[in-house]
Amino acid sequence: MKELTDRALNLAKVKGATYADMRIVRRASRSITVKNGEVASLESYTTEGFGVRVVVDGAWGFASSARLEPREVDRVTALAVEIARASALFKLEPVNLGEPVAHVGTYRTPVKVDPFSVPLEKTLDLLLAADSAMRAVKGIVVAESSAAFIREEKTFANTEGAYIEQEIVETGGGLQALAVGNDDVQQRSYPNSFGRHQGTAGYELLEAMDLVGNAPRVAEEAVMLLTAPVCPSGVTTIILGATQLALQVHESCGHPIELDRVMGMEAAYAGTSFLTLDKLGTFRYGSPIVNITADATIPGGLGTFGYDDEGVEAQRTPIVREGIFVGYLTSRETAARLGQRSNGTMRADGWNRIPIIRMTNINLEPGEWEFDDLIADTDDGIYMEMNKSWSIDDKRLNFQFGTEVAYQIKNGKMGQLYKNATYTGITPQFWAGCDAICNRNHWNVWGTPNCGKGQPPQVAHVGHGTAPARFRNVQVGVMKG
Amino acid sequence: MLGEKGFRKLADQVLSKSSADQTEVLLQAGDSALTRFANSYIHQNVAESDAAVRLRVVIGRRTGVATTNDLSAAGLERALETAMLVAGLQPENPNAPPMPAPQPVPLAVAFSEATANASPELRARAAGVFCTLARQKGLTAAGAFRTAIWEMGVANSLGHFVHSAGTVADVNSVIMSDDSSGYSEAAAVDVRHLDVEALAAEAVGKALRSRNPRPLPAGEYPVVLEAYATADIVSIMGYLAFSALAVQEGRSFMAGKFGQPIMSPSVSIWDDGLDPSGLPLPFDFEGAPKKRVDFIKGGVAVGVVHDSATALKDGVASTGHSLPMPNPQGPFPLNLFMAPGTASPEQLIAGLDKGLLVTRFHYTVPVHPAKAVVTGMTRDGTFWVEGGEIAYAVKNLRFTESYLDAFNRVEDIGKETRLLVSRFEIGGVRVPAVRLAGFRFTGTTEF
Numbered sequence: 001m002k003e004l005t006d007r008a009l010n011l012a013k014v015k016g017a018t019y020a021d022m023r024i025v026r027r028a029s030r031s032i033t034v035k036n037g038e039v040a041s042l043e044s045y046t047t048e049g050f051g052v053r054v055v056v057d058g059a060w061g062f063a064s065s066a067r068l069e070p071r072e073v074d075r076v077t078a079l080a081v082e083i084a085r086a087s088a089l090f091k092l093e094p095v096n097l098g099e100p101v102a103h104v105g106t107y108r109t110p111v112k113v114d115p116f117s118v119p120l121e122k123t124l125d126l127l128l129a130a131d132s133a134m135r136a137v138k139g140i141v142v143a144e145s146s147a148a149f150i151r152e153e154k155t156f157a158n159t160e161g162a163y164i165e166q167e168i169v170e171t172g173g174g175l176q177a178l179a180v181g182n183d184d185v186q187q188r189s190y191p192n193s194f195g196r197h198q199g200t201a202g203y204e205l206l207e208a209m210d211l212v213g214n215a216p217r218v219a220e221e222a223v224m225l226l227t228a229p230v231c232p233s234g235v236t237t238i239i240l241g242a243t244q245l246a247l248q249v250h251e252s253c254g255h256p257i258e259l260d261r262v263m264g265m266e267a268a269y270a271g272t273s274f275l276t277l278d279k280l281g282t283f284r285y286g287s288p289i290v291n292i293t294a295d296a297t298i299p300g301g302l303g304t305f306g307y308d309d310e311g312v313e314a315q316r317t318p319i320v321r322e323g324i325f326v327g328y329l330t331s332r333e334t335a336a337r338l339g340q341r342s343n344g345t346m347r348a349d350g351w352n353r354i355p356i357i358r359m360t361n362i363n364l365e366p367g368e369w370e371f372d373d374l375i376a377d378t379d380d381g382i383y384m385e386m387n388k389s390w391s392i393d394d395k396r397l398n399f400q401f402g403t404e405v406a407y408q409i410k411n412g413k414m415g416q417l418y419k420n421a422t423y424t425g426i427t428p429q430f431w432a433g434c435d436a437i438c439n440r441n442h443w444n445v446w447g448t449p450n451c452g453k454g455q456p457p458q459v460a461h462v463g464h465g466t467a468p469a470r471f472r473n474v475q476v477g478v479m480k481g
Numbered sequence: 482m483l484g485e486k487g488f489r490k491l492a493d494q495v496l497s498k499s500s501a502d503q504t505e506v507l508l509q510a511g512d513s514a515l516t517r518f519a520n521s522y523i524h525q526n527v528a529e530s531d532a533a534v535r536l537r538v539v540i541g542r543r544t545g546v547a548t549t550n551d552l553s554a555a556g557l558e559r560a561l562e563t564a565m566l567v568a569g570l571q572p573e574n575p576n577a578p579p580m581p582a583p584q585p586v587p588l589a590v591a592f593s594e595a596t597a598n599a600s601p602e603l604r605a606r607a608a609g610v611f612c613t614l615a616r617q618k619g620l621t622a623a624g625a626f627r628t629a630i631w632e633m634g635v636a637n638s639l640g641h642f643v644h645s646a647g648t649v650a651d652v653n654s655v656i657m658s659d660d661s662s663g664y665s666e667a668a669a670v671d672v673r674h675l676d677v678e679a680l681a682a683e684a685v686g687k688a689l690r691s692r693n694p695r696p697l698p699a700g701e702y703p704v705v706l707e708a709y710a711t712a713d714i715v716s717i718m719g720y721l722a723f724s725a726l727a728v729q730e731g732r733s734f735m736a737g738k739f740g741q742p743i744m745s746p747s748v749s750i751w752d753d754g755l756d757p758s759g760l761p762l763p764f765d766f767e768g769a770p771k772k773r774v775d776f777i778k779g780g781v782a783v784g785v786v787h788d789s790a791t792a793l794k795d796g797v798a799s800t801g802h803s804l805p806m807p808n809p810q811g812p813f814p815l816n817l818f819m820a821p822g823t824a825s826p827e828q829l830i831a832g833l834d835k836g837l838l839v840t841r842f843h844y845t846v847p848v849h850p851a852k853a854v855v856t857g858m859t860r861d862g863t864f865w866v867e868g869g870e871i872a873y874a875v876k877n878l879r880f881t882e883s884y885l886d887a888f889n890r891v892e893d894i895g896k897e898t899r900l901l902v903s904r905f906e907i908g909g910v911r912v913p914a915v916r917l918a919g920f921r922f923t924g925t926t927e928f
Contacts, residue, residue, distance in 0.1 A: 033809050038574045040809035044547040044563045062527040066550045086601035087523040090609045120570045142730050180731040185851040265519045267623035268655045352529040389848040393858040398926035400856050402848050455625040456515050478881045478923040
């Protein structure tokens with residue numbers, strides 16, 4: 001690989017690049033979906049290629065190709081330079097990357113069982129058993145169980161002397177049951193919404209999920225929802241389960257702290273951010289018990305790695321400390337504008353995309369409550385869990401989430417099951433109402449394998465450590481009947 | 482890019498080596514480049530070149546799939562071995578449909594040399610039009626300009642062979658002031674058909690007009706939705722309801738309603754992969770020829786798209802709308818159209834006594850899929866209209882509304898349509914603006 005990276009970087013310099021980097025990426029994945037007793041898809045997918053990123057005349061250019069051959073490396077490098085010169089036609093300030101990054105190192109996801117070494121039949125049997133257990137419940141029209149395994153090998157080199165090799169391994173899996181009846185359709189998922197939970201881990205993660213053991217409960221709850229009353233509307237206290245809170249953190253904290261968004265670089269697609277530069281260090285994001293951290297080093301998190309795609313080492317960075325907003329997710333270029341050093345969050349969705357600022361593991365740090373004590377301490381409210389719908393405005397202020405299930409909380413006890421629960425709010429007002437967070441016993445890093453951003457679109461795999469938490473004065477319910 | 486000859490050679494190479502009962506080679510390749518601007522300068526500028534083949538083998542009733550972008554002889558052999566291995570491990574699937582037999586595929590011309598040969602400088606200068614006009618008006622420009630060539634081919638061991646290549650050029654822009662923004666977007670097969678000056682003027686004009694927005698309480702208001710917002714409604718309906726699998730599983734609002742009026746009589750929606758005014762694609766991912774499928778005709782539910790699996794179950798022929806098979810998603814409409822009306826943009830607004838003009842929607846997601854209840858925000862220009870004229874800009878609003886119910890309240894439809902790239906990034910949607918008697922806004926935000 002070094003021969004090819006040297007070739008690209010030398011050629012880039014010869015052609016006038018003041019900075020260049022090259023990434024060579026090979027991604028192999030295996031995904032299996034069982035639906036209603038049949039193997040709906042079982043795919044093995046391999047993609048490899050390289051991308052060259054250059055700064056020429058103070059502007060960016062990037063080109064990529066699937067053909068990892070010396071002549072193609074030359075063509076693509078020259079094209080990246082040509083593209084950068086075109087960028088320079090409309091630039092304001094020359095690109096400033098701050099201090100050089102020259103790490104030389106390797107990183108491998110620690111795994112107990114390599115998921116690619118496990119016989120396919122074993123996973124198929126597991127998914128078929130889970131599928132069968134869901135369909136044994138009357139009223140289930142669609143049962144779906146899935147597993148996914150990914151191995152990404154990547155080499156990074158830049159003109160500042162960095163040379164890094166990484167192997168990231170991911171394992172994921174999950175269930176979804178769809179019940180149809182009473183002119184209604186209801187769903188339940190496990191262990192996370194959107195089909196699966198995922199982490200940087202080996203096959204042991206899938207086994208720990210106990211999909212088969214949870215399948216009957218998931219299916220029964222989907223059927224029970226068909227006859228459950230609609231969640232009542234009003235301003236009330238809510239307790240969010242950990243997976244729903246993970247998405248709440250993702251949308252209302254993770255995205256608005258991306259410094260490229262804040263600086264307007266994503267304005268044409270996903271939008272900007274209410275966490276403008278003047279708010280850093282002073283803005284009250286949430287109540288004093290709210291502590292949020294970006295941590296790319298936590299074992300098993302889906303946003304865990306050794307180095308980002310600019311060669312910056314993985315870090316743990318405070319984002320919200322005792323309710324005060326104190327940090328962004330940064331790249332070399334955006335951090336330099338603040339006089340800071342990158343905190344290592346630039347990641348690309350494969351060889352054919354440029355790195356952009358992405359969440360790592362954005363974690364709501366655990367509090368002190370046992371879950372049962374939190375319910376017992378709540379006189380009147382609603383418990384909501386497992387995301388069903390999500391939407392937030394383009395500055396990340398007004399959000400609305402729907403959950404698969406909700407339960408009435410009355411006099412410290414969980415009661416009536418509700419369907420079609422939604423809640424809505426404005427981000428800092430919502431987090432200001434957070435008055436209790438469960439402790440580490442209830443805390444887990446949930447994987448979100450479908451975070452979209454950028455043009456052309458990129459999908460990132462990110463994580464969120466959360467435990468159930470309570471929020472006061474929340475508007476619940478907007479739907480008719 | 483392989484070209485038809487190159488693909489045939491590659492396909493023959495795979496098919497001759499396969500010992501499966503049936504084998505399919507699906508090629509997806511492309512060269513694409515995108516110039517992105519923000520804060521009125523180019524901040525990202527990228528290009529990519531890729532070609533991947535997806536091999537599907539069927540042994541008895543067992544299917545195996547492997548995809549690779551290593552198109553060397555060794556790479557293809559490895560992929561074939563993997564697909565065979567995967568197939569061998571699976572249980573029998575008695576419902577697996579056969580691959581399409583040889584059949585004629587209609588010609589759909591969707592290739593432009595101008596788009597294929599677009600240079601980095603051409604894209605940069607197009608971006609520059611937005612940046613320059615925005616700066617002149619004291620605004621900032623953000624957006625993206627893309628030119629791409631795509632290539633797709635399907636060959637199977639039954640002798641079916643199809644190949645097509647096309648181009649697409651598309652641009653979007655968000656122009657911003659401190660308290661406002663405007664939007665424009667367009668797509669075309671031929672890059673020369675993108676009028677960037679007009680698109681820049683549209684977004685700049687909207688950003689200037691939407692300054693000093695006032696708060697408006699949530700509530701149900703009559704609305705004029707520009708084509709950008711209509712496209713969201715039609716696309717999400719396509720995703721939720723216009724597929725035979727969604728009907729078979731009982732999660733489509735079309736289920737049990739065929740032949741019945743379910744929308745206003747002025748609404749007609751269909752899919753047509755051969756219409757040159759869209760982004761044509763003559764066949765689907767199985768190589769089945771695209772047929773026009775009417776979903777809503779004069780407000781009446783009339784049809785849905787099929788792939789070979791759903792067609793087999795319904796005892797009908799595929800309409801040519803499969804995704805790569807097999808898959809759990811089912812068939813998908815990729816070339817959506819909604820019939821225009823006769824109203825000019827001014828007439829649509831003139832018909833509003835009191836109500837809202839909405840430029841576009843943002844972050845829309847189904848809340849209750851079976852009823853097509855969707856939530857989302859307005860964005861990049863929302864205006865209060867009084868007496869048929871725009872009175873002032875308002876702050877953005879959240880809506881939670883059944884798109885099906887909304888299209889039962891259509892009062893008038895614009896005579897102009899816009900072609901946009903689908904929100905699912907593949908295919909296109911061509912739709913007009915609409916005026917609705919009511920639309921349910923359920924929340925507000927601070928800008």
